[in-house]
Amino acid sequence: MSNQTLPLPRPVDVINTGLGRRRAAERRFRLYGVAAITLALIFLVLLFISIIGKGYTAFWQTQIQMEATLAPELLDIADPADRNQVMAANYGAVMKAALRQAFPEVSGRAEQRQLFALVSSGAEDVLRQRLLDDPSLLGQTVSLWVPAGSDIDMVRKGHIDRSLPESERRVSDQELAWMDELAQQGRIEQRFNWNFLTGGDSRSPEQAGIWGAVVGSFLTLAVTMLLSFPLGAAAAVYLEEFAPKNRLTDIIEVNINNLAAVPSIVFGLLGLAVFINIFGLPRSAPLVGGLVLTLMTLPTIIIAGRAALKSVPPSIREAALGVGASPLQTVTNHVLPLAMPGILTGMIIGMARALGETAPLLMIGMVAFIVDVPKGIFDPATALPVQIYLWADSPELGFAERTSAAIMVLLVFLLSMNALAVILRRRFERRW
Amino acid sequence: METSMNETQQQAKETVFRAPDRGDLQATATVDREVRRTVGEARVADPRIRCNDINVYYGTAQAIKNVNLDVGRNEVLAMIGPSGCGKSTFLRCLNRMNDTIDGCRVTGDILLDERNINAKEIDVVPLRAQVGMVFQKPNPFPKSIWENVAFGPRIHGLARSRAQLDEVVESSLRRAGLWDEVKDRLDKPGTGLSGGQQQRLCIARTIAVQPEVILMDEPCSALDPISTAKIEELIDELRQQFSICIVTHSMQQAARVSQRTAYFHLGDLIEVGNTEQIFTNPNHKLTEDYITGRFG
């Protein structure tokens, strides 16, 4: 047998001749891998840069200092003690008078309209609040900072290019001249945009805020959490600890795995057909949104919960059963507390997913334009990601900025939730 | 000392083949550290492989301590010793398989035909073609039998044509004593064979690249006695052409197939010598204890 050698040169020499080519192939393959990861990370960086670059300006608001005379005849207030009259007074007229006074040379309807657009209609709210706080100001002249109109805001933030010819930009030369005059007098300033964080939605971009959407999201998530945590934990415990191994259990298991991969929009269809059309629950309500998101996140939570329960070693169960605890006592007193960090982690991750979910909420009507901040789970509401969708669809420049800023807020929420999950896992993770 | 060794072995038994993990090594490290000189003649004239002062570290723990050992031409060298003693780790130094383990560091010179293969600049690819290895658990690739054997010659460009490849596959399978059993189903998956056949397929796969040395890491530990006998027979035949290092748990196997035997203990090479002498008249107390079954 040993004489059966092949008529070839020494194998090592053959191998060495091919080595250069193989090393090159090796380097190429490695390069592909590095390139793939780099590309993915470039996308990530690009995404963040474009969002933050476009959105950070929305946290600042251009404000204009105005001298407004709160003349009762303009305001149409007969009795300053009557709160209703103060609420319903004509602050627009006061604001217009103040603008006319600041630029007395302006005449003609078209020009005046342009002039009035310098300040936002939100200025009226500022005036109203001022008068409500201090009714004695009636008839006096007050100096106050009011939000500028969206176009002025955009110019100040550099979103509108001044160097373009007048016909190609939204702001006329006249408006720019007024703006520059105000700036020279030190009457234009960038201030922190509290209204963006505390206000509801609005048709005018400079007044639109995300608070309504944040509250809507919060209410929706609250419903989701209240329902999906007990349901998810109970289902996980049942399936992992008590369910007999039979066909039915198998079906439930396969079902849950598949449900986790059903497109979210299908859950929206379910919500529309069942909760709204059959049960007659109100459209656009956080209650329905919460119900739909519960059904959507439940599989995720059950799967995570079962994994957490599975990681508790059987010896713990045997020990508890061995001292005479009933199966349920074993689970509630020993297994569940040990698995709780894992279940909670799965819960938070499910909630983070629910918070970012948009499609099913579109189906159940949470896309409506809603100015008021919802007060309960039956009120019409929208949610943060839906708000982003709505703003992204609006053509005004001011909304583009706010879209990105709202995304930043959403991402901050998501990142903190995920960080919480990571901390929870690190802190309580046990190796058996 | 006796008890602590037993503990070490018990722990190690569960992870026989894997590189010893931290727990094992720490236990090893706490055992008293008298310097052990190798008893017997570690050197041979005209060696195929010569190892000088081999030390292996996993992180900070030392798994092999200062081992000097030669592998002769056309001989079977058996390495025996209790679990976790470092014999597998040592074996894996000889074709640099330890490179694939994170945090593993090998120092010392390993001369294959007078060339230091433990040097940084050595390319492991041709080296491993020269020093083949057969593992404890048969690990055929999930491909056909033919492709399993042809894998090595193909990647190394050892055959120019399909006909040549066919020839290599056939001769390798013949030498592994598997040809008659599989010649009709070369296109069937290698994973469909029995355990013993799989292991012989792995041997065929190794000799298809025409190595000079074959390392075998407990090649029969997962096999039944009949398959084991076949493989032992095969080893004896392969000795005509290759140098073979075999790690084994079975002292009988070492006695049957090898010409020289090395006894490892907790990372030290305790004793090395002719197989007959080691098994009939060991010089070191530890070797004697192990061979007579006082532990292990």
Next chain:
Amino acid sequence: MNQLILIFVLLLLSLAAYQMGRRRAYGLVDGQLRKLHSLPVYYGLYAAMWCLLPALLVLIAWTAFDGAIISHLVVGQLPESLHGADAGSINLLLNDIRNVRMGLVPPESADPVVVAAAQHWDHLQRIGYAALAVVVLILAVLGAIFTLTRIHPQQRARNAVERLVLVMMMAAASVAVLTTVGIVLSVLFESILFFRLVPVTEFLFGTSWSPQMAMRADQVGSSGAFGAVPIFVGTALISAIAMVVAVPIGLLSAIYLSEYAAPAFRSVAKPLLEVLAGIPTVVYGVFAVLVVAPAIRSWGMSLGLDVASESALAAGLVMGVMIIPFVSSLSDDVINAVPQSLRDGAYALGATPSETTRKVVLPAALPGIVGSIMLAISRAIGETMIVVMAAGLSANLSFNPLESVTTVTVQIVTLLTGDQEFDSPKTLAAFALGLLLFLVTLGLNVIALRVVNKYREQYE
């Protein structure tokens, strides 16, 4: 709101029942717990459960169905002229009534019939709430009394409580099944209505899609065109672009991370890739609209190509980015499941790492990788927000990635948002598309999960 107060009262009641049950059990044996079958806690829990659960069930059932019942009653009371009108006009009427009730329409400007109906509605609802409160509270008290009076030392309270808990847990587990049943039934039911108006063959094989026509004219399907082939093609086109981006990048990333990367690099790169997975899809949509689509358009213009502003390429590209982490984490799992012994075998023959990966690891992992790619495809098909924002609305039958195409999910969203009559073929078509989407993704998932599981078992 009323329901919340009621729930709160119920909770208080059951807390009281719990305390009483516990005290009573304790008192019955004068504190000698050995004489009790179960710990006093269980007697308390038993009472509390019987107090709370039946009442709560009634409450939930009422909340779920009161709208439907009341609207039925109100419609029944409406004058003959409106009674018996078709479903569409009744829906309109109900809408008017609701607007009046919500104060969206001032009563003086509305039809007096509607105002009267709205008042009737409010009246019924008030009665309903009152009746509900009475029934629920009586049930709660009865439940508590029933259990409390029956407490005796030999009673197997723990077993009873545990049985009840088990039943509740079983119910929780079956919610998932109910969800599936609910999805199937609701989508199927509307789809059957749709297929009565539009033949299945026309829907599946027709090449023209313009559902807007049907809405204007009140006649059924005949006026609109419901051939969904352009939508399927659009969906396939965008998904294919997404997979062309996601599969190579995801797979190569996974290979690099699991076979090459140093642990330090892996511990940084992997979480970063996962961040990509955690970003909401609406954010990707914004990214597609604001950044990618304009970039592709201007790039196309510089090459002299005519690129639609809502090109399939932009949507597919961004969707691909979204799916990268999905592919990479699934493939990572699959590649890690390939036993190390196979790699060792290849290395020991002198294979280079890339040869080992390409010729041993990948072929061994192939079934698992195919499975994960199928899951990724199902994900791409079902993805909604990116395409709603970045893809078009008009159903062009085109394979050109620079043109605007539409997808199943986009059509579902556009057909179902905004004002709608529930029985028009337009809205029903959305459910038919939903059914198809559900079936296709379900099929892909079932096969993929089976493939992956089989593969896992092979190496376990």
